[in-house]
């Protein structure tokens with residue numbers, strides 16, 4: 374997939390050990406209006422979040438609906454303006470990129486959305502859909518070479534060349550998502566942000582598409598930000614996981630550490646709510662899962678749902694603390710041992 378022409382267009386990499394994507398202190402405030410002329414409260418969708426994605430790494434972002442996952446992904450891709458904070462792709466903030474850098478960024482960072490049908494023009498054949506990105510980015514290299522490239526992209530996503538003349542409505546949801554992925558691959562991306570890319574698919578098809586993402590990471594070294602609300606699905610594919618709650622990253626760490634020893638009660642709650650191993654009881658937090666409207670007013674937003682909350686949790690937002698092994702959490706009670714389902718269900 375990496376042709377010489379594409380390689381020549383790459384941005385110079387100042388430091389190959391530096392993160393591919395570096396998101397720093399990102400805040401997003403949506404203005405909200407009450408009625409036609411009324412003043413509304415501003416809504417803080419992202420509250421000072423930071424994360425990095427290394428080259429070839431899969432970072433999962435998980436959290437319930439409305440926690441800010443899509444907002445974070447879209448700002449990282451520079452398709453949504455931020456209120457404050459910084460996004461660095463290969464060390465350069467899209468805000469400060471010149472035209473050439475911006476074009477390269479648009480090519481190297483691709484996004485896959487939840488609804489595979491809405492993302493495909495129904496009047497275009499698969500061949501036209503896959504050729505379009507090459508044309509838009511001035512990467513056409515002649516009919517034969519372009520055809521070779523799109524057949525290679527189809528092959529990477531497990532679809533045969535014979536489908537090139539078909540239209541999107543002729544495919545299943547899983548196949549359409551494969552076409553979306555093939556279209557992204559036409560541009561030889563270094564980063565793919567998959568925003569709930571498997572959520573609309575049947576469970577069996579979800580597994581196939583997750584496997585495809587893992588395969589692409591393995592074969593092409595693509596970094597992936599895998600956004601989903603389902604922690605077990607995210608756990609299958611991710612090297613590290615960021616757990617979001619009401620606009621904040623409340624815990625971030627290696628996948629195994631998150632599953633064996635979650636340090637934030639919300640992570641433990643998500644783990645306990647997931648289909649547990651046969652022998653495991655539901656755990657003390659599973660019963661508290663239904664969302665409550667209150668947001669902890671000034672203190673920890675998770676406090677109203679937290680079985681471990683203490684008075685100090687009401688006095689301010691818990692600061693982000695770095696623990697061992699690059700693990701971070703924003704919980705005053707992170708010293709509690711809350712075993713994940715891989716390690717049993719006990720809390721002490």
Ligand SMILES: Nc1ncnc2c1ncn2[C@@H]1O[C@H](COP(=O)(O)OP(=O)(O)OP(=O)(O)O)[C@@H](O)[C@H]1O
Pocket residue numbers: 403404405416418436437438439440441442443444445602
């Ligand atoms: N354009 C907007 N104007 C006002 N509020 C918005 C806007 N877009 C998103 N929001 C709000 O910001 C919050 C975060 O939304 P976002 O879509 O990022 O969450 P999410 O975790 O991706 O949820 P989901 O999984 O449902 O997509 C939500 O409360 C949402 O209602």
